[in-house]
Amino acid sequence: MLVLAVGEIIGRADSFEFKMRVLDPYLKRGDYVISEHDPEGLVLCAVKNVFKEKNKGSKELETIAEVRVVGYRDSAGVKRIPKNAFKPGAVLWKADSKFIKRVLALSKPENGLYLGLLDGYPDLPIELDLHKITTKHLAVLAQSGSGKSYTVAVLLEELLERKVPLVVIDPHGEYASLREPNDEPRDSRAMQKFGVSPKTYSNAVEYSVAFGENKLFLNGFNLKSQEIAALLPSKLNSSQVGVLYEAIKSLKKRLSSYSLDDVVREVEAQEGSAKWAIASALQELVDADVFGAPTPLNELVKEGQASVINLKGASLETQQSVVARLLTDLFQARKFSRIPPFFLVIEEAHNFAPERSFGEVASSRVVRTLASEGRKFGLGLCIVSQRPARVDKNVLSQCNTQVVLKMTNPNDIRAVSASMESFDETLDSEIRGLAVGTAIVSGEGADGSLCVEVRPRRSRHGGKAQASQELHEPLLKQKPRFIKAKQSLSKQAVEAAGLTVHSMLEHRFWLAETRQGSLLLDAKYGKIYCPSKFAERLVALKEFKHASDLSSLDSVEAIVFNEVLKRRELFDHELPSCNSLVKFERATVASALEALVNAGWVRKTRLGQINSYSFEQTKLRFAEEKNAVATEPAAGEPAMAFDERAAKELFEPFAAVESISLLEMPVFVAATPDMEAVIISGA
Structure with a gap:
């Protein structure tokens, strides 16, 4: 079969990138091409950008493409970049799916997570490495309305298919819809294209904080002063620490067991004005009706179950306190093997682990601890945010795989660039121009940076973009x-x-x-x-x-x-x-x-x-x-x-x-x- 050339290398060329004169009018950004290289043979390359410019000495415009080198597989199957430069004048042609699949290692990994299709290549499914996703942390980042929560739900479906225990921090009540099949007529054609069908995930169990039959309760008995201080929205000063310490000390002398309500009354009985701020903050936690006889942790973390912690209806400060206590208890239980290894998803992560310049919140410290130490104890973490610039940069830096959807805010793009090892200036414009539902996947979960068209959900979407009477x-x-x-x-x-x-x-x-x-x-x-x-x-x-x-x-x-x-x-x-x-x-x-x-x-x-x-x-x-x-x-x-x-x-x-x-x-x-x-x- 005759293969027509799509271009030739022009100007300066090195081993990482070069420009090509485009001969194929249908070549576009994101296409993969092949170049012959001496001595490495055939090398896969990707078109970064396509533009028009005037040819020197002529009034005619010619089409030029900027190309980055993806690499080749050596005899041991390791992907490598050539050590010496490409030659100007070398011919390039369109890469076939088989060659792309081999170089990008798109063969299905064991228990791979089916995210979607390589953008522009409907015969190349993208499956993320389950082990690397669940043990080396993941970040899903995008501006509001770009398909962030939808993409997270697709990953949750895949993880449930593989019986991974899941805990999902859900501030807006979006993920309980995993229990219902996707019956959207507009999704039926897309489902055929991606090879999926509607399905219910009855093993998604919702625990509500503010309302609902299946309420979440956290331990509110016999808490130490340090544990109570960690639940409060702001750091206590020395006078307030003293008030809380004396209140707990007094309760321990009088009672064999005391509740958070007892602590409030004892704080109010203390001398001085420092007590009122503590009493007010504690009363809000008592009023939330979350602290009492706790929901067993081995009920929350089970093989093949997604425990969705629905925080909707609670104030932000209460949400942060609940997350702080829950994650602390889960981490301690996991350290001592009282619960199995599990994967934790934190939606709206900028509210639970804000960058330090935005101030500390009750949940900040424990999220940082999980990001840095969780993997040692079999606790995987997924950080989800529409404002990555407002997420603690130390938490983001611990995420070895990034799934990035459309973003236009320059501060957020800078935050993403700081956390992605393979980020370059071309990715900046690519992220800004992504279509809704298309993601760039980078890091250990995928080999290099891949542009992925995310598959339709099997379950019903309950996200903000579709809830007609709900948030946003x-x-x-x-x-x-x-x-x-x-x-x-x-x-x-x-x-x-x-x-x-x-x-x-x-x-x-x-x-x-x-x-x-x-x-x-x-x-x-x-x-x-x-x-x-x-x-x-x-x-x-x-x-x-x-x-x-x-x-x-x-x-x-x-x-x-x-x-x-x-x-x-x-x-x-x-x-x-x-x-x-x-x-x-x-x-x-x-x-x-x-x-x-x-x-x-x-x-x-x-x-x-x-x-x-x-x-x-x-x-x-x-x-x-x-x-x-x-x-x-x-x-x-x-x-x-x-x-x-x-x-x-x-x-x-x-x-x-x-x-x-x-x-x-x-x-x-x-x-x-x-x-x-x-x-x-x-x-």
Whole structure:
């Protein structure tokens, strides 16, 4: 059979990459080609990019491709890269499936996990190495709506087929649908293409935290002070540690067994004001009704069973505390062989093991421990996140296989590049251009970087992108609600309701509903507003009269204050990116910020795991006219600089967004007679 050449090598060529003049008009990025190499023989290569350029001395355009060398198999079957360069002028031709399969080692591994097909090659299934996936950790990373949870569910189906014990941390209640077959008519044709059929996985058992018949319970009896402190959302100071220690000490003297409820009452009976923050945090855990007689761990970890821990309905802090306690108990049980080896999947990992600049949470330490030590005890880990830049980089670096779907956020792509050994600048653009449901697989679970079209699920998809009444649905499938006031809300109308108007915010706003309440985002300037950010500000404002008022500040405080003024609002995780502050130690900057807060120059607000610092009078425009109303944007002035996707990304650090709407109406910040801050609009 005559094989036509698809191109020839031109210009500079080395043993890793080269350019080729394209002779086949149908050649595209991602295609595999073969080049003859002296002395290694036939070598597999992959097309990284295809572009047009003018031929020197001619007005005609010619098609050029950038090509990376994949390698060849030596006599021992080891994949190698040639040691000497390819020759310019050498001819290339299209690689056949048999050659690709041999070089990429796509022959089915024992108990391989069928993920999908090599993109562009429908006769080449991709199966990941079961042993390497379950013992050397896995990361599944993608932006929201790219097929991340769907891909994870495909892997869970494959692991269940091979009787691997699974525990799935499921913050949004997405994975219980493994118990139902995929009856979507639109998936039937794709199922034929990929050779799969609908199936139920009755061995997927759901344990709920907030509701449901099969509730999860964790040990809440006779906990030590260190164990209780590890459940709390923030680190205790020395006074609070003392209060907790004395409370536990007192309980041990009086009771042979005590519950978390007993601890709350004993803490409240202690002297001093340090007790209230602890009592409040502990009461939230008691109210969650999770701690009591524990669910047996050998019931959670069984051969061939997926235990889905549904955290939906619990606050983020409660979710983090539950995960901290559960994973600690599972790890201890596994260390002493009380439960079999198992594979742990953590969805929304950025909430349970955030990068340290975003602050510690209750579950941070145990997730880091599992990532670094779990494999020694037969505990495999899968980290799943839509914001890899916000996942602890030490946790990500322990994942030896990465499944990466579409991402466009440059910070997230940088985080992925830092965790992938084979990452190059071409992968950057490739990740940005991936279609939904297509993934790049890299690391030990696959031989090299492979672009994979993920197969359809056998079970029903219960993810966010399909749940019509559930989380994020407006963000992924429908346009957000657009709310416009039927009549303008005036300052006078607000005051008539018994409120004192503090200020008026104009133009468009994104309104996000979260479990912690409503948040507003100024769609023009990207500033976030919530009642807690105004509570103290309504009582007293420090007037900024003249620059001489700053004479009491030392040089570091003045530089830090200038940075706050310049940015209008500064979040603590942004400190490393402030050029004016890089010459100072982080502790020095933090000390200066606290001094500015104590002196009343800067307001500090705690938002989830993030601190916000802002100058009192730079955020809001005062409504001086008695009946001020919102005005339309000036001609040519952009009404909205932050679209729906950008708004969601800005909201994410503060709270999990359940729904989002666009407001076009005046928004007033006002105070109740008790000086409680409220945000009111005509919605």
